[in-house]
Amino acid sequence: MKKNYLCLFGLLTLTTQLSFSQEVTDTIKTQNIEEIKINSKKFKIDKNQTPSQIEIISKEKIEFQNFQTTADMLANSGALFVQKSQQGGGSPVIRGFEASRVLLLVDGVRMNNLIFRAGHLQNVITVDENFLETALVQFGPTSSLYGSDALGGSVNMITKSAKFGNGFSGNVNTRYSSANEEKSGYFDINYGATNFASLTAFSYNDFGDLRMGKKKNHNGDFFGERTTYVQTTDNVDVLTTNNNKYLQVGSGYKQYNFMQKFTYLSKNNIKQNINFQYSTSSDINRYDRLTDKSSTGLRSAEWYYGPQKRLLAVYSLEKENLFTNTDFKLDAGYQNVEESRINRNFGSANRNNRIEKVGIFSLAANFETKLNKGNLYFGIENYYDDLNSSAFRENINTGLITPLDSRYPNGDNNMMRNDVYLSYSSKRYKSTNFSMGGRIGYAILNSNIADNSVFPLPFSEIKQQNLTYSGNIGVVHNASENFILKSNLSSGFRVPNIDDLAKIFESGAGTLIVPNKDLKPEQTVTGDLGFVLKSKTNAHQFDITYFYTQLYDAIVTDEFTFNGSNTYDFGGGDVRNVIANQNLGKAFVTGFNGTIKTELTKNLQFNGSYNFTLGRVTTEGNKRPLDHIPPYYGRLGFSYTPKWATFEAYMLFNGKKRLQDYSTSGEDNLVYAPANGMPAWETYNFKVGTKQIYNFTLFAGVENILDTQYRNFASGINAAGRNIYGGAKYSF
Secondary structure (H helix, E strand, O other), X not given: OHHHHHHHHHOOOOOOOOOOOOOOOOOOOOOOEEEEEEOOEEEEEEHHHOOOOEEEEEHHHHHHHOOOOHHHHHHOOOOOEEEOOOOOOOEEEEOOEEHHHEEEEEOOEEOOOOOOOOOOOOHHHHOOHHXXXXXXXXXXXXXXXXXXXXXXXXXXXXXXXXXXXOEEEEEEEEEEEOOOOEEEEEEEEEEEOOOEEEEEEEEEXXXXXXXXXXXXXXXXXXXXXXXXXXEEEOOEEEEEEOOOOOEEOOOOEEEEEEEEEEEXXXXXXXXXXXXXXXXXXXXXXXXXXXXXXXXXXXXXXXXXXXXXEEEEEEEEEEEEEEEOOEEEEEEEEEEEEEEEEEEEEXXXXXXXXXXXXXXXXXXXXXXXXXXXXXXXXXXXXXXXXXXXXXXXXXXXXXXXXXXXXXXXXXXXXXXXXEEEEEEEEEOOOOOEEEEEEEEEEEEEEEEEOOOOOOOOOOOOEEEEEEEEEEEEEEEEEEOOOOEEEEEEEEEEEEOOOHHHHHOOEEOOOOEEEOOOOOOOOEEEEEEEEEEEEEOOOOOEEXXXXXXXXXXXXXXXXXXXXXOOEOEEEOOOOOEEEEEEEEEOOEEEEEEEEEEEEEEOOOOEEEEEEEEEEEEEEEEOOEEEEOOOOOOOEEEEEEEEOOOOEEEEEEEEEEOOEOHHHOOOOOOOOHHHOOOOOEOOEEEEEEEEEEOOEOOEEEEEEEEOOOOEOOOOOOOOOOOEOOEEEEXXXXXX
């Protein structure tokens, strides 16, 4: 089977890029044409006529699936993989790329900033799924559209908009889940007049400690049970026996989200929008670190992220037909992100505090015009990121504050990106569509150390200037009514940020990550080849996409020397192996995605998806596993949709991650996996949602029906056991 895969992969020469088509009429109704709102304009997207692989998660899907967080929503789509180090997290993986190599956007504005790390992130959960109108997942490099970081793909989370209309309307949602005693609520109210609209939304989530499955996974042994935890009373740490080893004590958290939008349409058809979003949380325990073993039983008494805060404010101005049938949109935005890491070893009085505060300013001008039976998009984007990194050590007994090495340089840290882009999509030929685009930019990074006394480095500043560029071309050929061939070629880039270049980090795997100021940007070239087989009525469809990505100057964490030594002694017997991010030659990622949809009867449909990925780093002729590569995974399900409700029964599945396929960098978290690697697993699930009855919509379901105990690859917490949930929505 492997040889067959490799033969198919060797045929790949072309890659992926999204093409928007407004030529599709509203009268066409198929399962492949979906409406999505980009830059405040609605586009009809026919998946069969876009050269890229995309996944659109609609508002209807989001509401019916009724997941707890946006990370869970993405994971259960079957289209991508999500890693978790704690319940309050979720790091999307697209085609074997994760974290800073996947671009996250909210309403088209970049969330990625100068401290997005190559490891695992939890930023996606700061966008509440109840706020979403749509989520658009684009596979393969999308740097031509969005710029740096979009190597594996991008996730654009598009929130609900304020709507013009007659007076007030709104929604109230509630939900309860048994696996973590979740109590969640959501409320929005819209006021619409002829030329003014306002939308106010608020949500609250209270997630208790997560209960894992109790039944043995037939593919592996019991693993990850929480037998002990640390209790601290009067500043004294006590190792405590857990009365319920299936309850993951310390995994609960709370989150609060707020959104306010205003839209005003002037008499000369100039539309002005204000988009304000704010999200914050309670402290979120880094659950995997709380389970690290030591001679005392557990290494850490405390290890948590402080409240994760995200603020977004965007002012937009739009004008159709600004000149010669060209539409214009201007976005001016500001984001403020605060993250903190607090940890204290068992029995120690010293609590370490590291705080990162990031401010992001953005300005973008976007244009769209008709050209030769196609659409031409072009514009300018500017982003400026600023970071303040600080740290201190607090004695919990005396209150004494002493200096501590910060995670990043403690002086001035900033990064500026200036890009120009151009994209064109055409339906000039009856049976063939094509798209092409390009982007060129310039990135500047500055970082300096104000106080070098705590952790002495051999340099006091880091400065980089990089010219960036990317391009794409894609073709869709409709060979017949039943067969469509798609091919694409695109490149992507990622400019090293502060986290790549200047981070000082004590890893839980007994290593110390030190700065490397000589990093260069990493680049990819990706080829896709896909085909679609479908019936004339679109009642049955099968499609498959093969891809091959070549990664140049791949940034990989590997052995390094610091001040001439490959180890660093913190004192007290704490000696760490030194590692650093480095450009280590070439790497490749290859694989395929297949989906099937078939209408068995009028209201009964079968859906399935399967994803396979393989990644290797090539150094001096030797190949070794690339990090973040998940095992095969997918989703199979039946949905039944009578007039009054929707029923769905589905299975999620993951393959085994073998020991020899784990990366040696530590990013795959082998330390949090069973001794023989992560076993395969599958879960069975059932959901139902009614249509609106007297303004009420009801939701209920059972997830992981068999109560299987399992853990996702690279994750540090077990997944939920059997979860019975119920919710209701009232619209007025």
